[in-house]
Amino acid sequence: MATETFTLDDVRRILREGAGSDESVDLDGDILDQGLAALGYDSLALMETASLIEREYQVALGEEVLDIEVVTPRVLIDAVNAGLDG
Template identity: 60%
Template sequence: MSADRFTLADLKRILLEGAGADEEVDLDGDILDQGFEALGYESLALLETGGRIEREYDITLDDSVLSGATTPKALIEAVNAQLAVST
């Protein structure tokens, strides 16, 4: 699947498919600026998430994107920047 925009809903879906969710975390709340660690996602889960995003959206994300994007908002912005370059 290739798309023009990557949204919070897309990220939530991919996170849940790849790593599940901590029962203590409400992904339906305002999570854009919360750190991934606070949401229960460690670096391994983010690597899996990055791989899923790359395959689904047919893009390549630098390792620095995944290590530097510490919040959902930052990751969404990075993915959308890459999508803009790829189109």
């Protein structure tokens, strides 16, 4: 496991590694509460992100977290940290 706490920087890194980034989206900006769909990530990108999280942090994300319409970086952070604590 890379760290004991999953952070916004981890979300940014994993999004870039797994699905790349749209040049028109500034992942370094204030994205904590922006939906991943609004950031240009589709359900396939979210599945790749979840797969990378599971491999790196050994945390499986539930289906409620993988709903592309409601997932924000904050939701991912909270879900991964809950899994790390559990």
